[in-house]
Amino acid sequence: MNPTEHKVNRSAALKIYQWCKKKYGRSKYNGRYPDVKFRKGDYTTEDVWGLYDCEENYIYVNSSSVITLEDLVVTMIHEYTHYKQNMRVDWVVLCKYFDSTTFDHPLEKEAEETAQRDRVSCLKEVFDVIIS
Numbered sequence: 001m002n003p004t005e006h007k008v009n010r011s012a013a014l015k016i017y018q019w020c021k022k023k024y025g026r027s028k029y030n031g032r033y034p035d036v037k038f039r040k041g042d043y044t045t046e047d048v049w050g051l052y053d054c055e056e057n058y059i060y061v062n063s064s065s066v067i068t069l070e071d072l073v074v075t076m077i078h079e080y081t082h083y084k085q086n087m088r089v090d091w092v093v094l095c096k097y098f099d100s101t102t103f104d105h106p107l108e109k110e111a112e113e114t115a116q117r118d119r120v121s122c123l124k125e126v127f128d129v130i131i132s
Contacts, residue, residue: 006129008063008067008069010036010038012072013036013061013072013076014036015126016122017036019126020076020122023118024081029084029087032057035057035059036058037059037061038063039060039061039062048062050075050078052079052083054083059080059083061076069123069129070123073115073119073126075115077118077119078111078115081111081114082107
């Protein structure tokens with residue numbers, strides 16, 4: 001199936017989220033599974049695809065920026081990886097040494113590597129989409 005045949009919406013985000021829960025499990029740092037908020041860029045800038053808020057424990061997906069199904073998969077896996085990380089301690093400490101706005105930050109690097117590594121598996125398993 002072609003990835004463009006799937007809508008990029010909250011329903012698709014929740015399917016990916018269920019896949020992430022099954023694949024990666026629960027965070028030992030952040031307790032309960034996070035809530036998912038899929039909405040237009042009223043929380044952050046338009047160019048940000050998503051974020052994990054460790055204080056409120058939710059994954060935010062910016063529907064204004066996430067255009068393709070692959071974008072959505074990468075965003076959900078990336079932010080779910082942040083949910084699994086010890087953001088409260090490691091993020092603050094590591095920001096003293098790394099730029100938190102780039103993928104030089106070790107937690108950002110891990111989240112992006114996980115998303116890129118697993119995006120194809122997620123697309124195939126959840127949406128029966130095969131990409132290269």
